[in-house]
Amino acid sequence: MSRKNRFMVVDDELIVRESLAAWLEQEGAVVDRAESGEQALDFMQENFYDILFVDIKMPGMGGFGLLERAKKSFPTTVVVIITAYGTVDHAVQAMKLGANDFLVKPFEPEGLGIMVAKLMEHKRLLEETQYLRDEVTRCWGGPDEIIGQSKPMLELFDTIKEVAPSESSILILGETGTGKELIARAIHAHSKRMGGPFVPINCGAIPESLMESEIFGHEKGSFTGAVRPKKGLIEVAENGTLFLDEVGEITPKMQVDLLRVLQDKLFYRVGGVEPIRADFRLISATHRDLPHEVAQGTFRQDFFYRINVITLRVPPLRDRREDVPLLVTRCLQRFARETNRDVDSINDEAMKILVEYDWPGNVRELENVVERAVVTSKRRIVTPEAFAYLTGQDICAGAGFSPRSLEQVEIEHIRRVLEEEEWNISRTAKVLEVDRTTLHKKIRKYGLNR
Amino acid sequence: MIEHEKKPEPRTPGKAIIAVLPLGRVREDILRVVADGLQGILRLPVDLRDPIAVPEDAFMESRNQYNAMALIKYLDRELSHNSLKILGITANDICNPILTYVFGEAYMGGRSAVMSSARLKAGLLGEPVSREQFLDRVVKVAIHEIGHTFNLRHCHTDRCVMRASNTLLELDEKLNYLCDYCEIFLFDSLREALKDPEVADGSV
Numbered sequence: 001m002s003r004k005n006r007f008m009v010v011d012d013e014l015i016v017r018e019s020l021a022a023w024l025e026q027e028g029a030v031v032d033r034a035e036s037g038e039q040a041l042d043f044m045q046e047n048f049y050d051i052l053f054v055d056i057k058m059p060g061m062g063g064f065g066l067l068e069r070a071k072k073s074f075p076t077t078v079v080v081i082i083t084a085y086g087t088v089d090h091a092v093q094a095m096k097l098g099a100n101d102f103l104v105k106p107f108e109p110e111g112l113g114i115m116v117a118k119l120m121e122h123k124r125l126l127e128e129t130q131y132l133r134d135e136v137t138r139c140w141g142g143p144d145e146i147i148g149q150s151k152p153m154l155e156l157f158d159t160i161k162e163v164a165p166s167e168s169s170i171l172i173l174g175e176t177g178t179g180k181e182l183i184a185r186a187i188h189a190h191s192k193r194m195g196g197p198f199v200p201i202n203c204g205a206i207p208e209s210l211m212e213s214e215i216f217g218h219e220k221g222s223f224t225g226a227v228r229p230k231k232g233l234i235e236v237a238e239n240g241t242l243f244l245d246e247v248g249e250i251t252p253k254m255q256v257d258l259l260r261v262l263q264d265k266l267f268y269r270v271g272g273v274e275p276i277r278a279d280f281r282l283i284s285a286t287h288r289d290l291p292h293e294v295a296q297g298t299f300r301q302d303f304f305y306r307i308n309v310i311t312l313r314v315p316p317l318r319d320r321r322e323d324v325p326l327l328v329t330r331c332l333q334r335f336a337r338e339t340n341r342d343v344d345s346i347n348d349e350a351m352k353i354l355v356e357y358d359w360p361g362n363v364r365e366l367e368n369v370v371e372r373a374v375v376t377s378k379r380r381i382v383t384p385e386a387f388a389y390l391t392g393q394d395i396c397a398g399a400g401f402s403p404r405s406l407e408q409v410e411i412e413h414i415r416r417v418l419e420e421e422e423w424n425i426s427r428t429a430k431v432l433e434v435d436r437t438t439l440h441k442k443i444r445k446y447g448l449n450r
Numbered sequence: 451m452i453e454h455e456k457k458p459e460p461r462t463p464g465k466a467i468i469a470v471l472p473l474g475r476v477r478e479d480i481l482r483v484v485a486d487g488l489q490g491i492l493r494l495p496v497d498l499r500d501p502i503a504v505p506e507d508a509f510m511e512s513r514n515q516y517n518a519m520a521l522i523k524y525l526d527r528e529l530s531h532n533s534l535k536i537l538g539i540t541a542n543d544i545c546n547p548i549l550t551y552v553f554g555e556a557y558m559g560g561r562s563a564v565m566s567s568a569r570l571k572a573g574l575l576g577e578p579v580s581r582e583q584f585l586d587r588v589v590k591v592a593i594h595e596i597g598h599t600f601n602l603r604h605c606h607t608d609r610c611v612m613r614a615s616n617t618l619l620e621l622d623e624k625l626n627y628l629c630d631y632c633e634i635f636l637f638d639s640l641r642e643a644l645k646d647p648e649v650a651d652g653s654v
Binding site for chain 2: 015018
């Protein structure tokens with residue numbers, strides 16, 4: 001054992017407790033001793049244990065009771081049941097209740113060492129799996145990665161958590177750029193299919209002629225150019241989630257084909273004769289008004305009902321303006337880090353412009369705007385000038401143009417830069433491209449002060 | 451690079467740090483090699499005592515073995531001895547309540563340890579081993595168990611005598627001396643023990 005492990009031996013028999021604990025201590029572990037299940041639970045409130053060695057027969061709670069309580073409250077703690085020859089059946093019963101192994105007294109010395117090493121490896125793998133699972137969830141964007149504190153977004157987060165564990169098809173409606181794919185990934189990350197793949201298909205981006213082959217795959221020789229068999233995206237999504245982005249772009253023929261797959265849970269590759277089992281959860285998204293298109297007869301009603309078991313609506317950014325400062329700040333930090341720019345904040349005036357802007361391109365547009373501001377900013381603080389193109393006004397010139405003297409413009413300009421640079425003379429001089437002495441002279445001359 | 455610290459001086463000449471105590475009839479060559487081994491390899495004064503009878507209440511009739519833990523407790527409880535640690539040696543087979551057999555047994559930081567020569571004579575296929583190989587195993591077990599009484603844990607250094615050895619093969623594979631780290635830990639532990647006034651004046 002390379003790191004300091006903490007074990008507990010729970011046995012009402014002092015001699016067993018002592019001998020096992022002494023052996024484990026020689027292996028370098030910290031070992032606590034408990035003479036009852038109740039005492040063991042008390043210890044577990046105070047310390048984290050890697051392995052519990054638990055005798056089945058104890059007065060009071062007993063080994064089974066402790067096993068159940070331990071597995072419920074401390075699922076990553078490994079539990080080894082200690083038993084005698086006569087009670088192997090009990091040990092088997094304990095394994096069914098979640099025990100990780102059992103130790104029949106007396107034990108061959110080398111077997112005990114191997115068992116402890118094996119259990120520690122098992123525990124390490126469990127912890128690693130849990131870590132990787134958390135990382136995947138984080139990278140794929142769980143609800144924590146979707147930014148928003150507004151009422152509609154909080155309601156959306158609740159709905160995601162509620163619907164994610166079900167197997168029902170989900171249709172996500174929202175304007176372009178609202179983050180529909182992020183929502184789909186969050187649903188996948190919180191579903192039972194999280195361990196499987198998330199396969200996004202942009203239905204609007206795949207040419208009609210390739211769509212069938214892309215989605216269903218093809219057999220060798222099924223058409224010119226099919227030189228080898230190919231798996232379709234439905235097969236790739238097995239045990240996972242298939243995300244049909246821009247589902248409103250699907251042709252009527254493809255709607256029929258997909259409808260058949262959703263109903264029969266079977267499909268055929270192009271040119272194939274063997275049915276293939278389809279096991280995926282479908283999430284679709286569109287910015288189009290599908291109910292209207294169904295009413296117009298341009299989108300199949302049966303297919304619409306099949307993909308629309310649950311509907312989620314992602315609000316446009318203009319309907320949740322209170323989220324704009326949060327989004328801007330996060331984007332600013334992210335782009336500053338990614339582009340290695342020394343830009344760390346945005347002033348109130350500039351933020352006001354962004355909050356009041358209508359954001360026709362939603363969050364995607366906001367990201368682009370902030371990225372542009374970070375890349376083009378010459379200062380640490382992003383100022384309204386960076387967003388002049390959004391409002392179509394020359395913000396630098398103030399609310400309106402009025403004839404002013406050159407000196408007046410200079411005074412205002414120096415004061416503005418001083419404030420942006422928090423009255424740091426060196427930084428201000430650098431921005432104004434004058435030396436510090438000149439700047440000091442001008443401050444004195446114009447009587448500028450905080 | 452490990453810098454060896456200066457070894458602590460023995461308490462007073464003639465007073466042993468380790469006592470070797472035969473429990474029942476134990477071959478003279480075994481006792482001699484253990485005493486020499488502990489003294490020569492650990493460089494600690496060793497006192498070889500006269501044998502005493504094996505306490506019968508340590509016998510486990512159902513397993514036809516002696517309970518090593520009971521022997522340790524007997525040594526701790528019943529014997530007053532003028533040494534820091536004591537190693538009981540028996541020719542009888544020993545075990546503990548959870549293990550079918552042990553070559554030796556000791557508590558971490560305890561005062562007494564016990565070892566048996568009973569299972570050290572066999573070769574890997576059950577044939578008897580040479581006298582040299584047998585005595586080599588005896589010395590390794592003796593150093594290993596005394597090491598535990600000085601708070602030395604099982605070591606992961608390739609062939610250190612403190613490496614865990616649950617089988618004869620593992621016992622044969624390791625060497626009969628401490629690695630650099632275990633040696634440092636041993637003398638740290640000894641130095642700590644010698645700070646105890648009762649130990650220092652030899653009244654333990």
